[in-house]
Amino acid sequence: MHRYTETTRRYALHARLLWRAAPGHSVLNLFLVLASAGTVTFGIVATGHLVGALPAAVRAGAGSPAAGRVWWWLAAAAAAYALAPLINAGQNVVAQVVSARYLRLVFGMVADVGTAPYGIGHLEDPELAGRLDAVKRAMRDWTFVSGVEWTWGLLATRVTGLGSLILVATWNWWAALLAAGSYVLLAKVFVAWIGTIFDDLLEVTGNQRRQASYVRDLMTGAPAAKELRLFGMADWLVHRYTTAWRDAMTVVWRNRYHNLRPILGACAVMLVVNAGVFALLARDASAGTVSLASLVTLVQALLALEAFGPLGDGQSALARNTSATTMLVGLRTRLGLPDVPPHSPGAPGGNEPEPLQSTRSAAAAIDLREVTFHYPTRDEPTVERLSLHVPAGQSVAIVGINGAGKSTLIKLLCGLYPPDAGTIRIDDGDPSADEATRNRVAVIFQDFVRYHLPLRDxxxxxxxxxxxxxxxxxxxxxxxxxxxxxxxxxxxxxxxxxxxxxxxxxxxxxxxxxxxxxxxxxxVAGGAGVLVLDEPTAALDVRAEAALFDRFLEVTRGMTTLLVSHRLSSVRHADRIVVIGPTDDPTRTGTGIVEDGSHEELMAAGGAYARMFSLQAARFAAAGADETAGADETAGPDETAVERR
Incomplete structure (x- = not known):
C-alpha cells in the first residue's frame, strides 16, 4: 500500500511540474487528450454499428434505408479513424513545447541545489553529492525526456480505457469492473516493480555507480591517457570497472528478480478474469441477448481495457522520470529550498544590477570575533575562538604550517561556511547571510577554476x-x-x-x-572591498611567486588585501603578518593566532615565524648553491665568468 501511495504522490508531483512549467499548453494538451479518447471510443461504437448493419443491408439491397445506415456508419467510422491521427499529431506538437519548458524548469531546480545555498558544505557531503550526481545522470538519460513526452500519450490511453469501460458496463457492470480491475492490478504491480528498480539505481547504487563511471571515464578520456599507457593500467582498470559495476548492480538484479513474483501472480489473475468475461459474453451472444453490433463493440471495448494495464516503454520512461524528480525534490526540501519553484523560469534577461560609477571600490574592514568552526567529518574544531581585526586598506599575510586552517579561514570569510560560534563581519555585514556583503570579497583560490569560456568571461x-x-x-x-x-x-x-x-x-x-x-x-570594479590570494601561485617557483605577490601589493595599494602562502619570503612585504596554528592554550584544540606583526617585528621577536622563515631561507639558499654549482660544472670558463658577473 505504501508503494502505491508513493506512486500516486509522484504522479501528483509530475502534474505540478507540468502545470508550473507550461500551464496554458498543459490545458490545451489535456483538451486534446480528451478529444483523442472521445474519438477512439466513438470509432469503436461506429465500427460495431457498421458491422451490425451489414446483414440487413445485404438482404435489403442497395438503395434501401438499411444500406443508407451502413453508409452513414461507414462515414462516421472513417471520420473517427481519420481524425484520431490528426489529434495525436497536434498533441505531439504541443507536448514538445511542454517538454522543453518542463526540462528548463527541472534543470533550473537542479542548478538551484548546486548554487542556491551559498555555502558549499552540502556539495562536500558524500551522501548528498552522490544523490545529486545520480539525479543529474538520470536526467541525461533519454528515458527522462521521453517520460515527459509520453505523459500525454499515456494519459490519452488511460482516458480511452474509461470510454471502453463505460461501453462494457452497458452490457454487464460487474464484468466490466472485474476486467478493468485485473488490468489495474497488473499495472500497479508493474509500476511498483519499475519504481523499485529506478530507486535502487538512484539511491542504493549511487556511490558504486559513480566509482564505475569514474573508472570508465579514465579509460576513455584524454586526461589520463598518457599515464594509462605508460603504466600499463588498461587491464587493471577494465577489471576494476567490471567489479565496481557488478557490485553496484547486485542489489538491482536481486530486487528485480525477487519482485517478479507479484507480476507473475497479477498476470495469472488478469488471464483468468478476462477468460471468464469473454466466456460470459459468448454465452450471452449465443443466447441472443447480445446483438451482432453490440458483440463487435463489446469485443473491441474489452480488448481496449488493456489501457488500464502496463503501457510498456512509455510507462517505464515516466517511472524513470518521476523517480528522478522525486529525489530532486527531496534534495531541495533537505536544503531548505521550496519543493517546486514558485514561478516558472522566464526568458533570459530581466533587471540587471546597475554598474558602479567608479572604477575602484572603497576598502572594507574585517572583524572576526571568537570564531570557531569544525568540519562535519571531524570531531575537533579546525578554527577555535579566533579573533582578528583588519582595518580597511591594510595588507595582511596569513601564514602557518600545512593544515593550520589558512584556507578554512578564507572560506569562512567568504561565507562559504557559517561559523559554529562567533561572528564574522565585513563592514558590519555577515558574509554567510548577506549577498551584498559576500560581493565585497573577491578570492583567487589555489585550485582556481580554468573556465572553458572566452577570455572576456x-x-x-x-x-x-x-x-x-x-x-x-x-x-x-x-x-x-x-x-x-x-x-x-x-x-x-x-x-x-x-x-x-x-x-x-x-x-x-x-x-x-x-x-x-x-x-x-x-x-574591484565590481564592488569588492577585500581581495584575497589563497595560494594560487603554489605551482610557481619561489621567485615567481614573490614577484607576483609584490605586483599584487603594488596595484592594490590602499585596498584591504589578504595573502595566504606557505612561502614566507613571498609575503614579507605585507603591512602585517598573522601566523595561525596550534596555540599554547591547553583549553584549545583548534587553530588560533600564534603571532601578529610586521616582518621585521616578528623576526626580532625570534618566535615561530622567525624560526620558519630562517628554515625556509636556509633551504632556498642551499638550493641556490646547488644550482650555481651545477652551472659551474656545465659552463665553459668564459660562460662561468659571465654568469658570476
Missing part, C-alpha cells in the same frame, strides 16, 4: 556588474601583468580558453595565473 566574472566593460577588463589584465596575452590569442577577448573547442586555445600555467589574478583585480 574568465576575467569579467570578477566584475560581474561590469562584465562587458572592456576598459575595466583591460585594466585588470594589465595590472595582472597579462597584457601580452591579449595580443597572443587569435580572437582577442572572445577567444575560448580551451583547445577542446574550434578556434580555442589553451594557456600555460603562468598565463592562467595572470588570468586568475586579473579576475580578482576586476572584482
Amino acid at each position: 574568465n576575467v569579467g566574472f570578477g566584475a560581474h556588474t561590469r562584465h562587458d566593460d572592456e576598459a575595466v577588463l583591460a585594466r585588470a589584465l594589465e595590472d595582472a601583468g597579462g597584457t601580452s596575452l591579449l595580443d597572443r590569442v587569435e580572437h582577442g577577448w572572445d577567444t575560448v580558453l580551451s583547445a577542446e573547442y574550434a578556434e580555442g586555445t589553451d594557456l600555460s600555467g603562468g598565463q592562467w595565473q595572470r588570468v586568475a589574478l586579473a579576475r580578482a583585480l576586476a572584482a
Whole structure:
C-alpha cells in the first residue's frame, strides 16, 4: 500500500511540474487528450454499428434505408479513424513545447541545489553529492525526456480505457469492473516493480555507480591517457570497472528478480478474469441477448481495457522520470529550498544590477570575533575562538604550517561556511547571510577554476556588474601583468580558453595565473572591498611567486588585501603578518593566532615565524648553491665568468 501511495504522490508531483512549467499548453494538451479518447471510443461504437448493419443491408439491397445506415456508419467510422491521427499529431506538437519548458524548469531546480545555498558544505557531503550526481545522470538519460513526452500519450490511453469501460458496463457492470480491475492490478504491480528498480539505481547504487563511471571515464578520456599507457593500467582498470559495476548492480538484479513474483501472480489473475468475461459474453451472444453490433463493440471495448494495464516503454520512461524528480525534490526540501519553484523560469534577461560609477571600490574592514568552526567529518574544531581585526586598506599575510586552517579561514570569510560560534563581519555585514556583503570579497583560490569560456568571461566574472566593460577588463589584465596575452590569442577577448573547442586555445600555467589574478583585480570594479590570494601561485617557483605577490601589493595599494602562502619570503612585504596554528592554550584544540606583526617585528621577536622563515631561507639558499654549482660544472670558463658577473 505504501508503494502505491508513493506512486500516486509522484504522479501528483509530475502534474505540478507540468502545470508550473507550461500551464496554458498543459490545458490545451489535456483538451486534446480528451478529444483523442472521445474519438477512439466513438470509432469503436461506429465500427460495431457498421458491422451490425451489414446483414440487413445485404438482404435489403442497395438503395434501401438499411444500406443508407451502413453508409452513414461507414462515414462516421472513417471520420473517427481519420481524425484520431490528426489529434495525436497536434498533441505531439504541443507536448514538445511542454517538454522543453518542463526540462528548463527541472534543470533550473537542479542548478538551484548546486548554487542556491551559498555555502558549499552540502556539495562536500558524500551522501548528498552522490544523490545529486545520480539525479543529474538520470536526467541525461533519454528515458527522462521521453517520460515527459509520453505523459500525454499515456494519459490519452488511460482516458480511452474509461470510454471502453463505460461501453462494457452497458452490457454487464460487474464484468466490466472485474476486467478493468485485473488490468489495474497488473499495472500497479508493474509500476511498483519499475519504481523499485529506478530507486535502487538512484539511491542504493549511487556511490558504486559513480566509482564505475569514474573508472570508465579514465579509460576513455584524454586526461589520463598518457599515464594509462605508460603504466600499463588498461587491464587493471577494465577489471576494476567490471567489479565496481557488478557490485553496484547486485542489489538491482536481486530486487528485480525477487519482485517478479507479484507480476507473475497479477498476470495469472488478469488471464483468468478476462477468460471468464469473454466466456460470459459468448454465452450471452449465443443466447441472443447480445446483438451482432453490440458483440463487435463489446469485443473491441474489452480488448481496449488493456489501457488500464502496463503501457510498456512509455510507462517505464515516466517511472524513470518521476523517480528522478522525486529525489530532486527531496534534495531541495533537505536544503531548505521550496519543493517546486514558485514561478516558472522566464526568458533570459530581466533587471540587471546597475554598474558602479567608479572604477575602484572603497576598502572594507574585517572583524572576526571568537570564531570557531569544525568540519562535519571531524570531531575537533579546525578554527577555535579566533579573533582578528583588519582595518580597511591594510595588507595582511596569513601564514602557518600545512593544515593550520589558512584556507578554512578564507572560506569562512567568504561565507562559504557559517561559523559554529562567533561572528564574522565585513563592514558590519555577515558574509554567510548577506549577498551584498559576500560581493565585497573577491578570492583567487589555489585550485582556481580554468573556465572553458572566452577570455572576456574568465576575467569579467570578477566584475560581474561590469562584465562587458572592456576598459575595466583591460585594466585588470594589465595590472595582472597579462597584457601580452591579449595580443597572443587569435580572437582577442572572445577567444575560448580551451583547445577542446574550434578556434580555442589553451594557456600555460603562468598565463592562467595572470588570468586568475586579473579576475580578482576586476572584482574591484565590481564592488569588492577585500581581495584575497589563497595560494594560487603554489605551482610557481619561489621567485615567481614573490614577484607576483609584490605586483599584487603594488596595484592594490590602499585596498584591504589578504595573502595566504606557505612561502614566507613571498609575503614579507605585507603591512602585517598573522601566523595561525596550534596555540599554547591547553583549553584549545583548534587553530588560533600564534603571532601578529610586521616582518621585521616578528623576526626580532625570534618566535615561530622567525624560526620558519630562517628554515625556509636556509633551504632556498642551499638550493641556490646547488644550482650555481651545477652551472659551474656545465659552463665553459668564459660562460662561468659571465654568469658570476
